[in-house]
Amino acid sequence: MEYRTLGNSGAVVSNYALGTMTFGAEATEETSHAILDGYVAAGGNFLDTADVYTAGASEEIIGRWLKKRPDARDSVVLASKGRFPMGTSPNDVGTSRRHLTRALDDSLRRLGVEQIDLYQMHAWDPITPLEETLRFLHDAVSCGKIAYYGFSNFLGWQLTKAVHVARAHGWNMPVTLQPQYSLLVREIESEIVPAALDAGIGLLPWSPLGGGWLTGKYKRDEPPTGATRLGENPARGMEAWRERNDNPRTWDVLGTVADIAADHGANSSQVALAWVSSRPAVTSVILGARTIKQLADNLAAAELELSKGEIQRLTAASEPQLGVYPYGPKAREQRSRKLEGGR
Template identity: 40%
Template sequence: MRVSPLTLGTITFGGDHGMEYFGHVDVDGAVDLLSRAKDAGINLVDTANFYSTGVAEEVLGKALASSRSFDDLLVTSKVGMVIGDGPNDGGQSRWHILDQVDRTLRRLGRDHLDLYYLHEWDGQTPLEETLQTMDQLVRSGKIRYYGVSNYTSWQLMKVLMTCERNGFIKPVSQQIYHTPQARDAEYEMIPAAIDQGLGSQVWSPLGMGLLTGKYRRGQDPQSPARMVDGPGTDVIVTDRENLYDTVDTLDEVASAHGASVAQVTLAWLLTRPGITNLVVGARTTAQWEDSLGAVDLTLTDEEISRIAGVSAPAVRYPFWHQVDLASDRLSAADRSIIGTTAGQLG
């Protein structure tokens, strides 16, 4: 399935049930965002049953129904997060997946999902049960493809092994958290996807707002803001000085292009090995318009390297050992470990 470089994320739709700090995009606002997405050639919209406990899907469904021009937009949703107080209101059991896919389709007003993500790892439900259910959903036509989200590389490989062993249809993509400042996925998640032929779709590529330029030394945004009213930066960022250094570098590059910090962040991610697509949410049409500008922004090799260098993570074992003693035996997936061993790989 071919997708545009950017996907419109809908976590800002609705703003209810404990997710008020993400945004309050209503149906009219959603129609505006979808219209601009269509005009810009965006062909994919991302949502989840977890977003405002279904309200985001309801808002999206009403917006999609407002115009036949939206009929050819691809839609992805997710299942697995806890969305109620009942013992079966979360996880990846057959019961929960089948119950939730029907609810999602009713809210969206569609008869199928183009891509359906297992939103979180479930270490208690037998993996064969989960993957057989996804296999059946693809074969029935309720979903066209499926993927995994927030899985470690060993969990992803276990999924693929289980599918191979049982003849199940395999996932085609992973959705991961990855930014110029938060680069844990480079160690194994992205190389694993490259090696196995899966796409990697990035959620919150602007670091939940941290890489928009609003967060500087001594200059955090006021409420309402996701990282002020939500989980807080201490949960996401362990090194604030590196965050500020990264934003400063992004700002310098942005100034050279007459662009925004957000645009440079997105443009840089689109240059990274294995990255297929970025999911970008917006509270307003102006924010969405700014993000769309990243697609036409071309960074120089020097600028790409500068951004990579300011936030380069430490070289972990066994990568330094492989580079030292087996550099002539590394694959393209091995060499994608950017920011860790890439500088030594030449």
């Protein structure tokens, strides 16, 4: 396992984090605890959860594991999130001081800890003034309830605005952003990655396997069946499956991933994860697992070293299909020429 600083902070985390959205839903508590044990034994030290994961059950499962493993609390970096509804009241949602005060206290209680290492806003709140949210986070750091804070699912301009507002007021600065990022979803490279690099923000990619597509388990024009998320519950997104299945780029990417995996004696998941981990600004890639076997397969990516040429092949095959100005191929080519040759 490789270790990197958590964005622009001094905290150090493994380059693969354990996402716990499956805990209490697709993984029983017994299995979840076994997954946690296996992850830590492999050298992982970064756990990511959220209050809305299984309506708080994920945090509770982690809390009971920490109680059984008091040694683990000193070694793991614990991250959670708040923003989405945990009740039916109009004030049970958002990033207002009122909601976050209760959300943070409830997360601390469920986790059984006095401090959350990284507390993240799960999404942008268009209603609450940004100053109110950032002042709450600054105060939460000051009183010791959280060590650092970050965001999830923010756009580039939202991230940049938050950085500048915090700096202007002299408040604690954000350190991370969780975006969706994979070989099949690279659109964040247009605005979000440059914004993160400019601010020294570390990226924590979620869904690095493209919702299961990059595992290599899907076949062209064959709707998923059996022990897959879509196979077990087609309502989860068959329309999105059809859209991705009908896109030739999908199969170009999967073919390239499979070829490189075969060269290494690895599987497709490991290649896809290694590529994401190698990208600029990425601090830690969030792994999800429903079983011990899934965890072990994914953690093996930490031992896989892709060559520069292999990374270039994967990057070329997965080039985002963006429109024209300002993000299309011509616009990117013009920007590159100007960067290389001046004005």
